[in-house]
Amino acid sequence: MNRPHLDDLLGGLLDVGSWSSWDRVPAQPPASAAYRRDLARAAERSGADESVRTGEGLLGGHGVAVVASEYAFLGGSVGLAAARRATSAIERATAEGRVLLALPASGGTRIQEGTPAFLQMLTISGAIAEHRAAGLPYLVYLRHPTTGGVLASWASLGHVTFAEPGALVGFLGPRVVEALTGTAPGRDAQSPEALHRAGAVDAVVTPGDLREAVRRVLNVLTAAATATGPAEAAVHPAVPAGAGPVAGPVEAPDPWASVLATRAPDRLGLRDFLAASASDVTLLGASDLREGTDAQGTPIVTALALLRGTPCVVVGQDRLAQRHRPIGVRDLRAARHAIQRATELRLPVLTVIDTPGAELSDEAERAGLAAAIAHCLAVLLATPVPTVSVLLGQGAGGAALALLPADAVVAAEDAWLAPLPPEGASMIMHHSVDHAADMARGQRITAGDLCRLGAVDLVVPGVRDRMAGLGEAVAACLRTVSGHDSVTRLAARRDRHRRLSL
Incomplete structure (x- = not known):
């Protein structure tokens, strides 16, 4: 299938004119002359300065922070400079209370930088963990290909994970698997469709449909962030009166x-x-x-x-x-x-x-x-x-x-x-x-x-x-129980089960 370049993906995903880059010139670690030549050629061929691009934009009017792989830069591989950029963007999204959207497409960590680059997966994943612990959403779209240490860390930690149809998504690339085991993986073993059946991917979504899929999620999450207000009057500590259903036996x-x-x-x-x-x-x-x-x-x-x-x-x-x-x-x-x-x-x-x-x-x-x-x-x-x-x-x-x-x-x-x-x-x-x-x-x-x-x-x-009356009654109950703080809720939940009697 025709797979869009990152610029085209962002253009179709975000509201027109809303993209703003967060990137600064990366500071590369000490490198051999051969690796410096690799970096220069990658920059020339891709038009990018590293394998990760970050920034912010609007999607259906909802603000999002973005961490995206530039696969044309050394296969989207993540070295120290790219990891620092990704981590900085994640931490900024957390500090600013933003939804974070990741668009990985990577062969994994950068072999030229060895184990130090591999360990950066811990750094990025730690920043994601802090973002999630703050109650902030993390959404992921697995693009072709996403493999190796990237998939085995921050690319697999989304609250909601979408994937590109037919993409190569696997723990290790097929050539590496065959070289190490002597057997090539099955044709569909490293597919988003297989991961969806296993429950590791929530939906397989084309790039053209991604904007609508993410917008639906953001509509729910935005409603959650703005749902405030006191509890309604109730005939039961957690149940609203006048919602239509019959209360009591x-x-x-x-x-x-x-x-x-x-x-x-x-x-x-x-x-x-x-x-x-x-x-x-x-x-x-x-x-x-x-x-x-x-x-x-x-x-x-x-x-x-x-x-x-x-x-x-x-x-x-x-x-x-x-x-x-x-x-x-x-x-x-x-x-x-x-x-x-x-x-x-x-x-x-x-x-x-x-x-x-x-x-x-x-x-x-x-x-x-x-x-x-x-x-x-x-x-x-x-x-x-x-x-x-x-x-x-x-x-x-x-x-x-x-x-x-x-x-x-x-x-x-x-x-x-x-x-x-x-x-x-x-x-x-x-x-x-x-x-x-x-x-x-x-x-x-x-x-x-x-x-x-x-x-x-x-x-x-x-x-x-x-079903209409039931939906209204249940929604009223959801609004009411949401009006109580968690300590009160947990205590009432415990007590209600202790009160059950003949």
Whole structure:
């Protein structure tokens, strides 16, 4: 494919006339005559003075700092001068509170400078770590090629990582791999597409589409930075009044009828909820949210989004995808990673529960499914950012429990939560699934029961037929819990689970 020069990439990415360079003449380390000639030829051929260029600009009106590789300068390799320039720009972005966008395209560290250049990857990565610790976003676009020490350090530390289609993205270049191992890597082993399937790249995006992809992310992050204000009046410490839903215990339909309703093929789910309520959605990791009832997708979808204008990280269970693949360890790991991203970005977390249960297989057991569930709910319990959970439909077992801890919990009126599907409970008690309906009626699984227990704060009617009211209610909850400081939130979260009772 036609890969744009860095000047053209920046020209299509940033608002017209907004680019301003931060670069000064680099001070090169002591070098041999041969290396000095290499540097002179690289400058002449590339028109650049080093392999890294830095500066600032606007993208859709949002200010960003940029650290970009100039691949035409010695293959984008990073030596001491380039590392100092990159580090200085990162530190300036942190001091000025800017979003940082990296555009790497590099063969790695500069061989002519040896180990001292290699160690600069620690310096750059340390500056990135400080930027992230300050709660500032770091976005990455992996260009062709990105390999070696650059990929194994600062190019792989983005909160959100995009990649160029068909780019060579790998730990070591193919020639080096073959020379060291005697075997060339597979054709797609070092591709962004493979990394996306593994969850290491969030999306594969063409250079022409990059501006829109980054703009969506910036819209969410900018909304998060400006979302301030006191908490709204509430009927519950963390739940807004007058938002439309019914507050307090609600008499649900027959529990077994609720179970059957949430299993209906035409039941609305996560896809419908996001379509009705979310904008500027950016899927994270390996998440796949495809259109159509037969589209497979991923059992847990993670995404950045604006929910009725309120920024959040969504961690939702897609009931349609679970027809093809139940929730397993890798899905729970992706959920935990998304919650950790939200914590760093200081974004609220919205979980959506709708699952018939986790994967039941020897492979899942060997992979540590129970531990994955435990670690997922633990990170939700401990995160200092606001959390809201939506019990949308089925809530069977540990897969549901993993996403339940929250500052506020909203439930559809016919949603339910149980330690096992009713058939499983029937098998334990009666050695047969024939008593599933009676088990459902006897285990206090309905939204009304959960309200009386104190596990659910709001019950929203009519979700089976429409999602708009649910989106408004959930967004109101997100705004309210975001109005409390983290110390108050964590204390209330701890106390709400201690108050759960019969």
